[in-house]
Amino acid sequence: MSENYSQMWTELGLNLKSHEKLLDVLGQAYRDIFLAQKNRPEGMQYFDFVMSEIHGLRVKELLDAKKHDRIVVGAFCTFVPEELILAVDGICIGLCTGAEYGFDEAEKYLPRNTCALIKSIFGFKLGKVCPYIESVDLLVGENTCDGKKKAYEILGTLHDKLYIMDMPQMKSDDGRNLLKAEYKKFQTKLEAISKKKINSENLKKSIKIVNNKRKAVQRLNMLRTAEPTPISGLDALLINQVYFYDDPIRYTNAVNKICDELENRIANNVGVFPEKTPRILISGCPMAVPNWKIPMIVENAHAVIVGEESCIGERGTQNLVDDSKDSVAELLEGIVDRYFKIDCAIFTPNPSRLDHILHMAKDYKADGVLHYCLQFCQPYQIESGIVENALEDVNIPVLRINTDYSQEDTGQIRTRVEAFIERISS
Amino acid sequence: MSENYSQMWTELGLNLKSHEKLLDVLGQAYRDIFLAQKNRPEGMQYFDFVMSEIHGLRVKELLDAKKHDRIVVGAFCTFVPEELILAVDGICIGLCTGAEYGFDEAEKYLPRNTCALIKSIFGFKLGKVCPYIESVDLLVGENTCDGKKKAYEILGTLHDKLYIMDMPQMKSDDGRNLLKAEYKKFQTKLEAISKKKINSENLKKSIKIVNNKRKAVQRLNMLRTAEPTPISGLDALLINQVYFYDDPIRYTNAVNKICDELENRIANNVGVFPEKTPRILISGCPMAVPNWKIPMIVENAHAVIVGEESCIGERGTQNLVDDSKDSVAELLEGIVDRYFKIDCAIFTPNPSRLDHILHMAKDYKADGVLHYCLQFCQPYQIESGIVENALEDVNIPVLRINTDYSQEDTGQIRTRVEAFIERISS
Numbered sequence: 001m002s003e004n005y006s007q008m009w010t011e012l013g014l015n016l017k018s019h020e021k022l023l024d025v026l027g028q029a030y031r032d033i034f035l036a037q038k039n040r041p042e043g044m045q046y047f048d049f050v051m052s053e054i055h056g057l058r059v060k061e062l063l064d065a066k067k068h069d070r071i072v073v074g075a076f077c078t079f080v081p082e083e084l085i086l087a088v089d090g091i092c093i094g095l096c097t098g099a100e101y102g103f104d105e106a107e108k109y110l111p112r113n114t115c116a117l118i119k120s121i122f123g124f125k126l127g128k129v130c131p132y133i134e135s136v137d138l139l140v141g142e143n144t145c146d147g148k149k150k151a152y153e154i155l156g157t158l159h160d161k162l163y164i165m166d167m168p169q170m171k172s173d174d175g176r177n178l179l180k181a182e183y184k185k186f187q188t189k190l191e192a193i194s195k196k197k198i199n200s201e202n203l204k205k206s207i208k209i210v211n212n213k214r215k216a217v218q219r220l221n222m223l224r225t226a227e228p229t230p231i232s233g234l235d236a237l238l239i240n241q242v243y244f245y246d247d248p249i250r251y252t253n254a255v256n257k258i259c260d261e262l263e264n265r266i267a268n269n270v271g272v273f274p275e276k277t278p279r280i281l282i283s284g285c286p287m288a289v290p291n292w293k294i295p296m297i298v299e300n301a302h303a304v305i306v307g308e309e310s311c312i313g314e315r316g317t318q319n320l321v322d323d324s325k326d327s328v329a330e331l332l333e334g335i336v337d338r339y340f341k342i343d344c345a346i347f348t349p350n351p352s353r354l355d356h357i358l359h360m361a362k363d364y365k366a367d368g369v370l371h372y373c374l375q376f377c378q379p380y381q382i383e384s385g386i387v388e389n390a391l392e393d394v395n396i397p398v399l400r401i402n403t404d405y406s407q408e409d410t411g412q413i414r415t416r417v418e419a420f421i422e423r424i425s426s
Numbered sequence: 427m428s429e430n431y432s433q434m435w436t437e438l439g440l441n442l443k444s445h446e447k448l449l450d451v452l453g454q455a456y457r458d459i460f461l462a463q464k465n466r467p468e469g470m471q472y473f474d475f476v477m478s479e480i481h482g483l484r485v486k487e488l489l490d491a492k493k494h495d496r497i498v499v500g501a502f503c504t505f506v507p508e509e510l511i512l513a514v515d516g517i518c519i520g521l522c523t524g525a526e527y528g529f530d531e532a533e534k535y536l537p538r539n540t541c542a543l544i545k546s547i548f549g550f551k552l553g554k555v556c557p558y559i560e561s562v563d564l565l566v567g568e569n570t571c572d573g574k575k576k577a578y579e580i581l582g583t584l585h586d587k588l589y590i591m592d593m594p595q596m597k598s599d600d601g602r603n604l605l606k607a608e609y610k611k612f613q614t615k616l617e618a619i620s621k622k623k624i625n626s627e628n629l630k631k632s633i634k635i636v637n638n639k640r641k642a643v644q645r646l647n648m649l650r651t652a653e654p655t656p657i658s659g660l661d662a663l664l665i666n667q668v669y670f671y672d673d674p675i676r677y678t679n680a681v682n683k684i685c686d687e688l689e690n691r692i693a694n695n696v697g698v699f700p701e702k703t704p705r706i707l708i709s710g711c712p713m714a715v716p717n718w719k720i721p722m723i724v725e726n727a728h729a730v731i732v733g734e735e736s737c738i739g740e741r742g743t744q745n746l747v748d749d750s751k752d753s754v755a756e757l758l759e760g761i762v763d764r765y766f767k768i769d770c771a772i773f774t775p776n777p778s779r780l781d782h783i784l785h786m787a788k789d790y791k792a793d794g795v796l797h798y799c800l801q802f803c804q805p806y807q808i809e810s811g812i813v814e815n816a817l818e819d820v821n822i823p824v825l826r827i828n829t830d831y832s833q834e835d836t837g838q839i840r841t842r843v844e845a846f847i848e849r850i851s852s
């Protein structure tokens with residue numbers, strides 16, 4: 001960290017001692033997992049810097065923005081429309097939910113068989129180690145899965161800025177109406193707390209900013225179809241993770257810059273791994289910072305991850321919002337259209353996700369699919385059988401991994417992953 | 427069973443051998459648990475008979491009705507409005523989901539950490555031992571919890587009559603609109619398959635029938651407030667379970683008849699257990715036939731269950747539909763109003779459930795509340811902490827039990843229940 005942020009963290013109410021320990025562990029993990037990689041693109045230096053300052057400089061930026069009357073909105077889900085937040089000159093931050101931290105405390109509030117992602121929200125809050133959750137003017141919970149929906153009732157007793165966004169469960173007309181009504185309520189809420197009005201001009205501008213961010217990531221994804229692949233799955237995942245934290249314009253520039261570099265690599269047939277390295281598509285639950293366990297195992301076992309069918313990945317970044325219209329109402333329709341296409345397993349049925357996985361497996365020339373589930377995540381766990389059947393019908397090998405954030409099953413998973421790589425290589 | 431139904435079961439496609447074994451086990455359990463009780467009201471003979479013929483005579487009645495062009499609709503949830511089914515002269519059957527049957531087969535389709543109730547649906551279907559699920563013209567699945575919602579996608583590949591009813595997650599205006607839209611779609615579906623139209627006359631008549639059924643059970647509940655209580659919790663639960671199977675008018679008469687008897691008992695100060703027997707309110711997940719494990723443990727430990735805050739219990743039978751209006755549209759509004767009040771844990775937030783539990787604990791003079799959860803039922807498990815806090819705030823002792831349908835933890839639960847009874851008796 002380039003500066004001493006102790007005062008800032010103290011003012012945010014963090015537990016400095018616990019927080020320092022956490023940063024030490026994460027810093028070491030980052031060095032071991034990311035910095036130890038070979039053949040990294042130079043453009044990753046930007047993301048390394050962002051990560052090194054993730055609890056420092058970026059938080060300072062947020063607090064500075066707040067001093068200039070900008071609001072900071074925290075979110076746990078890709079269904080929260082960043083466009084509306086930017087339109088009131090707010091900042092949208094995806095809150096990290098990827099570490100086994102404070103689970104003992106979390107389990108005083110939640111059943112043990114709650115997924116690690118939800119326990120992580122509570123662990124970070126209760127342990128007072130997340131500067132973001134302490135900085136927000138609004139914390140958006142969404143009724144996606146049962147676990148989150150019910151856990152937010154309890155989180156509301158621990159955090160006074162919690163706002164609940166309802167969610168549909170089916171992609172019907174009534175479902176779309178419900179989502180649209182919720183986005184309108186969200187607009188009203190944002191306007192109230194920011195004291196700024198959404199108009200067609202600021203909304204259109206915001207839509208373009210977020211579209212450009214998505215286009216940059218989509219460009220990155222396209223480059224990963226190359227053989228040999230010019231970037232590791234770990235680094236690509238990191239870029240997808242930083243998507244939720246960074247200033248969107250600065251981020252877009254950084255992603256486009258690394259894409260220029262990757263295009264050069266491809267033109268020169270330079271890969272990050274040797275040619276013929278087995279190519280794996282990851283599909284399933286999101287991997288939030290610092291949940292790097294499975295990609296680390298896969299790439300240490302000499303396969304490469306070529307795509308993420310995940311909320312932190314293509315499920316979250318595919319599809320743009322129509323920015324061609326001129327009224328707030330029409331632009332909002334475009335936003336609803338775009339977000340309503342997200343094929344999260346909370347929807348029933350969810351056939352477009354199957355189509356997407358099949359397309360991704362083909363486009364990224366995947367030799368196999370690793371379906372990743374958090375334990376006790378019922379939507380993705382139940383859907384994993386459906387996914388497996390759809391992939392096996394077209395002879396794409398599938399490995400289903402159910403795990404949590406602990407390291408205890410690393411050895412067992414490594415054995416299964418190595419066997420899977422062996423199988424798809426032969 | 428008074429008749430040989432082998433031919434009927436064969437024609438329904440049941441596996442006769444497995445089915446016979448199942449009936450043997452259930453018959454033995456019924457004798458051990460229900461018939462072995464002392465001081466049972468005479469009126470229970472009717473329910474004993476219904477249970478003895480539950481796969482026989484009642485199924486024959488359904489098949490006879492089908493021959494006379496009446497439809498049979500199967501449901502898994504109290505959100506399915508029986509009034510609409512009766513209005514097209516149909517029969518509504520709550521499908522039994524209370525036994526650990528065929529779980530090995532079920533787990534080929536569902537994750538192991540799916541709740542026992544959902545596995546039971548699959549086990550009965552895959553094992554070909556449920557005459558009801560094989561008899562229905564329509565099988566209604568509802569998007570209540572994640573487990574059911576996603577499991578129905580798979581059940582649809584095993585049962586060709588499955589119909590999905592969407593559900594709201596919040597008690598907002600938009601939530602109510604969604605439920606109303608679903609009930610209208612359901613009306614259209616029922617009219618299509620029954621070839622009968624719902625009009626104000628048949629709907630009003632149906633509402634009265636179901637209201638009368640509810641009133642009879644509510645009357646039974648009221649009588650359980652007496653000290654000493656005139657009926658065991660096991661028998662009262664059984665009456666609540668038969669609610670979902672029996673002809674509604676016949677059932678209503680039988681419940682009212684036993685209520686007459688219980689009123690006499692109360693007048694003569696006759697109880698089923700000695701005076702001062704500790705009184706326990708059960709709250710939580712539904713206990714479907716033949717899930718009698720917890721009440722058996724409680725009442726064998728010399729406490730009495732005085733009420734069930736459960737879908738198979740007061741959560742499912744409280745509140746009547748307004749039958750004073752004269753148009754189909756108005757009557758439907760009344761139906762939506764009534765069902766939208768059901769305080770299932772799938773709703774967020776769900777404060778009326780807390781109010782209801784507190785009221786029940788007071789009305790039934792409960793010495794303690796046993797909160798019962800099926801393992802992996804996230805909505806009720808997460809809500810159980812909220813319930814416990816609300817009860818402890820007013821000094822009502824709570825015992826939280828998480829279990830499934832197996833008998834393996836019976837000893838452990840018995841020990842905890844006995845300690846709890848000891849605690850609330852002193």
